Amino acid sequence: MPLQEFPAMMKLRRPPQAVLIDLAGVLHTGDLALPGAVDALKRLRRSGLPLRFLTNTTRSPSATVIAKLRRMGFDLHPGEVQTAVLATRRLVAMRGLKPHYLVHPDIAGEIGPSNPNPDCVVLGDAGAYFSYAALNTVFRLLMQGLPLLAMARNRYFMEEDGLSLDMGAYVAGLEYSTGTQAEIVGKPARPFFETALADLGVAAEDAVLIGDDLADDIGGAQEAGIPGILVRTGKFRPEDERHATIRPDRVVDDFAAAVAALSV
């Protein structure tokens, strides 16, 4: 493939001043660490660069996500993990919203109960709890004019037994039937990336993101001015390298190769 310049393509600095790392599909798939990922994170740690782990996984509370990664051998700390669930909780508090939640029951403790007189709907990845009845309740609230906040709109994610449908299908379906547009809280929303940059005190062009989701990781990061490295693990599909509008700053085989590409 000839070298091409794409509008959203950033100059990848080596070394960067901070690294943003997607979790599922980059470091692990389900309960399994991806080959070489644990050691590659150790190498990256030795560089002393500040890290942020950004995840749109909303079927589990943040503490469970972190505990699972630590069990797999990854060295990461709660303060370094930015989840779409916690970002949503902050947004709801900041705006003083009273949401009706359609989320996985496992994260109910992290975000609190639905308000009986809601002024908005908040959607997470309810997984098996995306019943018709639950969606119809949400549909009726949206048709009354309540706004829709979605923790993410990922199309699919990689599970141990293959690609699986992610919550983006439900967001898109509700948008279609109600004629409304959801506000996305996690990736690829620009504020989600900007929060990480602000926490780190690093300019967008001095950071780099490593992810397996072309649209929501790489596209989102590039929209926020952050160069993006796509890994060929997780939900990566060969056609991601031929996308019409999104061109990663680098495509590498896996997380270890991404760390090597940073020359840290």
Place this chain on the structure above:
Amino acid sequence: MPLQEFPAMMKLRRPPQAVLIDLAGVLHTGDLALPGAVDALKRLRRSGLPLRFLTNTTRSPSATVIAKLRRMGFDLHPGEVQTAVLATRRLVAMRGLKPHYLVHPDIAGEIGPSNPNPDCVVLGDAGAYFSYAALNTVFRLLMQGLPLLAMARNRYFMEEDGLSLDMGAYVAGLEYSTGTQAEIVGKPARPFFETALADLGVAAEDAVLIGDDLADDIGGAQEAGIPGILVRTGKFRPEDERHATIRPDRVVDDFAAAVAALSV
């Protein structure tokens, strides 16, 4: 509102040579006949005009739909009813397809079982049977490249207790996540209307459709060259009269007013 000419607007002939009638939201809501509808159908019958009842309802088999309408007092015969379920059965047979079906169990008898080695996916309105597991199975088949046929893509429909989410949300969601485009079998697909016209031996501009769904009834009929009368019952919403691109040839309060407008 000033009289405007819209590109898709047809000349409504009085009287027409045949009448196409949507069922749910025009003649009835759930198990209740809409006020005046039974008598209006009797008046229309006295004109001797040939009729076709076109329905995208796919949660019940055709025989159940017809029996329910007859119980409400509507005079209609099986040969006059064209359902998206039966149209799908014909299409599958004609093309020799081996579908994986995600449909309501009540219509399994009408369409047959899923093929264990499917070459396409057929979606109906599974209602409460739209589970995450069932959708994920479909998602994986679509990601393998199987085409998606959907009996309909209606956004919502009117139930006795209010508007409810229709199967279009699931079609749109699967399209979003898989990057594929569904082929629609029922309304607003042009062949669905053309089948009715061919059965009746009537040219498009000599027929008229009466429906409550602006996009799928009126928009679909007009695309096929059939003038469309929108009724203000069923799923009708006031904003339907201010739509940017679809303008019914007539908007009337209910089915009785639609029959009166035909001057038959």
